[in-house]
Amino acid sequence: DRMDAPLVVVKFPASNRRSTTIWSGPLGAENVAQLLDSPARRQIVERLSEGQSAVWVLLESGDAAKDAAAAELLDARLKHLASVLQLPKLDAQDIANGLVSTGQDGLRLDFSMLRVARNDPRERLFVRMLLGSETELDEIRAPIVFPVFGQGRALYALAGDGIRDETIE
Numbered sequence: 001d002r003m004d005a006p007l008v009v010v011k012f013p014a015s016n017r018r019s020t021t022i023w024s025g026p027l028g029a030e031n032v033a034q035l036l037d038s039p040a041r042r043q044i045v046e047r048l049s050e051g052q053s054a055v056w057v058l059l060e061s062g063d064a065a066k067d068a069a070a071a072e073l074l075d076a077r078l079k080h081l082a083s084v085l086q087l088p089k090l091d092a093q094d095i096a097n098g099l100v101s102t103g104q105d106g107l108r109l110d111f112s113m114l115r116v117a118r119n120d121p122r123e124r125l126f127v128r129m130l131l132g133s134e135t136e137l138d139e140i141r142a143p144i145v146f147p148v149f150g151q152g153r154a155l156y157a158l159a160g161d162g163i164r165d166e167t168i169e
Helices: 030-035 039-049 063-084 092-094 123-132
Strands: 008-011 021-026 054-060 109-119 143-151
Touching: 008 030, 008 143, 021 030, 021 123, 039 054, 039 109, 039 123, 039 143, 054 063, 054 123, 063 109, 109 123, 123 143
Parallel strands: 054 109
Antiparallel strands: 008 021, 054 143
16 A cells, blocks of 8 residues: 555634635645745734734735725725724733733734735735635635734735725724
8 A cells, every 4th residue: 555645634723613625735845834934924923023903914806906996095094093093991900810911001003004916826825814714705806905913813804895994994
């Protein structure tokens, strides 16, 4: 009997309630490297670690005009929100219980946008993760925005005409 190379299957955690396979392929150094790291994910980690509240990932559609319009709208809205939103006051008991990892002085409202091309080979698996996070996102050919916060968690996606001031807010 000949054994085949080990196979890696990547799925969303059970808490996501999606049984979709994000990716599967042979266990090898290149595949493992792409599963664990990419330039966009490094940027997200760096920005969140520096204290940004959220990094808004703009997954480009490939249509330069639509992508530019989505980026302009998102950038303008994020700048506006950063200037008008106020952080809630932290509860001292939450800090004492370890529910909050920083004091009030360590918090700030700060947002940024990170554009990712769908066809960037370095982001191939990250794009699959994003598009697999909700039903039928992979069928949308318009720009899609994913707000990423905290420990790399993403909220629901905003797509195409759904990228509007009120949905961003």
